[in-house]
Amino acid sequence: MQSDDSEQDRPAYPRVFPTGEARKSDHLKAGLCVDFPVSVVLPAGGTGERTGLQTPKQFCPFLGRPLISYTVESFERVSWIQTVVVVVAKENTGLMMDIIQRFQHKKVLVVPGGSTRHRSICNGVAALGEQRRPAAHKPKVVIIHDAVRPFVDEDFLHKIATAAKEQGAAGAIRPLVSTVIATTSEGYLDHSLERAKYRASEMPQGFTYDVICEAYQKCTESDFEFGTECLHLALQYCGTNAKLIDGPPTLWKVTYKRDLAAAESIIKETLSQSACLITGGLEAAVALANVLQKAFGALDMTELNVTPDLMGDNGRYLLEDWNFIKVSVDPFCPSEVEALIVALEAENRALLNPAVIIWMHLSVTEEPSTSRRATESAALIDLASTAKLRNILLYGIRLHQPELVLWESSAKPDKLTLRSLNQICAGNPRQMLNI
Ligand SMILES: Nc1ccn([C@@H]2O[C@H](COP(=O)(O)OP(=O)(O)OP(=O)(O)O)[C@@H](O)[C@H]2O)c(=O)n1
Ligand SMILES: O=C(CO)[C@H](O)[C@H](O)COP(=O)(O)O
Structure with missing residues (x-):
């Protein structure tokens, strides 16, 4: 969880209760909409090694429901999102199908994952091009979002989708928590980056379907193996400079065991x-x-x-x-x-x-x-x-x-x-x- 949040910058977690008229008028707003097809890829094919748990974090239960189900629901409830591709390791396909059935998810397509995050995402994007469901249109924009970031709201997805359509790529950013430094091979300080000039890249990210397909077609084995940034692939292989949008702190990624406890307390909150x-x-x-x-x-x-x-x-x-x-x-x-x-x-x-x-x-x-x-x-x-x-x-x-x-x-x-x-x-x- 981000630790630099000042009190004023406390996350506006999606809450049950509106505060008076302001929230009421939100409700009366006609609702956000996009007039182009948008689909989503949720990479969920990891093992969650850093939690130290046997169960991959995306399948850990919170109030009786696995984390992935909360993330899926955050997208499924958005009327303008067509398909949610969930990419899982082959051995977890049955588990995911069971979750879909138990929690009645309706827009999900399950796709087998790869050995790295980029390979999993690539499989998910490819599956969107192969959809045979009658109602499925080839998406104009694909939103990519880690399955282990359950707190994403419609307003922010709307910003990402519309910016991605205009610019070809868009992604969430947050201020850096700590200064980034480079070390020498002997473990000494080589140099440090000026923190104010840099940002942490978060999720969701959005791409036009053509840009993300081209990026994965052109990228190298080394990108697939070691890369951690889809926006970088869009820049390097398609010449697309992503639009960067300040995101809320709620976008943090469940990575360590303590994040599971934090996620649960937010859900309870x-x-x-x-x-x-x-x-x-x-x-x-x-x-x-x-x-x-x-x-x-x-x-x-x-x-x-x-x-x-x-x-x-x-x-x-x-x-x-x-x-x-x-x-x-x-x-x-x-x-x-x-x-x-x-x-x-x-x-x-x-x-x-x-x-x-x-x-x-x-x-x-x-x-x-x-x-x-x-x-x-x-x-x-x-x-x-x-x-x-x-x-x-x-x-x-x-x-x-x-x-x-x-x-x-x-x-x-x-x-x-x-x-x-x-x-x-x-x-x-x-x-x-x-x-
Ligand atoms: N081969 C992989 C590896 C990761 N992911 C997904 O990418 C997201 C972000 O990755 P990360 O937090 O690193 O998850 P893990 O790889 O599972 O965690 P760890 O690095 O601790 O093993 C997660 O939803 C994860 O399931 C994936 O789809 N396929
Ligand atoms: O923020 C991200 C991309 O911009 C990804 O969530 C992040 O790169 C995932 O990395 P890792 O799998 O190493 O946690």
Whole structure:
């Protein structure tokens, strides 16, 4: 991870929660688009030796999902990207096909890798020219991105794709973290480079299909064996000076074991503490929602809004980024939560921003029997398992409160109620009853 980031330069990691109107207007922007075919090559054929782990880093799991699946999703969700070629070592083809099936990736083509990164990328580019799928067009622009850089957003991909189309090649750059020096063969300082003049070359990079094909056709065995820079091939063999674009720090590459921990914490960080309470408009649910809102407020949580439903434009906006607390009062009705899961799925949210649904059900009649509770829990476990495959984390809390007096919207919540709700809210959702 880049270590030179000052506080002001802290990465704007893709977060679940927008901050007010600015984010809202982003949503209202018609959406980025390109009017030429763009496809992607994700080299994922390495062994990840530097992590010191047996499993190649691209297949290491984060919250139950392999890293490569997060990267694939970052591209798949971009409507103007046609095909995502994932290049994997032959022995990992089965594993990759299994990941595609399990996480329902739709745009992926799996291609066998080579012995070096350049050979793998070259195989991926060649596969784009051989596609036989009816809907596949030869791409105008090919974006190349390491499979082990999962945090890439649509805005930046758009910049790279459009610059690549205009210029023939484009790539992300970042300020250097340390000064680069040359050493003598005896291990002494030969000379050092003036740091301000140099940049670190990162990914993604974009090329017109013709430029990247020509570069790989003309480059030497030595380039294939030792080269580390596709932009260099475009310059040397096609005379194309790449357009360089300052990228966000989120583009860092998972290289060492500590990067795996950092990636996981970023993914977790995107699970925001704020949420939208859905009441269905029922009086008792509204009263409960108000108590919860006060409890969250007392915990100084950033945002907790209450809405009766997710209809209309506001609903679409909320579905795009927010987490949800679905409040219901008898009867126990999983189909309401199922409808929320279906709506979230239809919104095709980024996998990097897992959606969390907490279903808080209030039972106001007599205590349900053990067998009824078991049947209801079984239905919810099924629902939660299906949701998890869509990166929707479903948790359940059942409250039994025959007396609703405390929860009338005008009443001040009693201290005990507030304290127990605070305890629920303060707990890691993972420690709650996970249905
Ligand atoms: N023969 C290779 C080598 C690397 N890569 C891919 O190129 C990307 C960047 O390379 P790097 O971080 O060096 O990955 P590894 O080669 O796996 O790591 P290491 O050098 O530590 O072994 C990774 O997504 C990696 O899977 C590839 O497709 N084919
Ligand atoms: O940044 C890059 C290219 O500009 C590549 O990600 C980098 O070269 C990969 O190198 P390595 O496989 O040695 O980590």
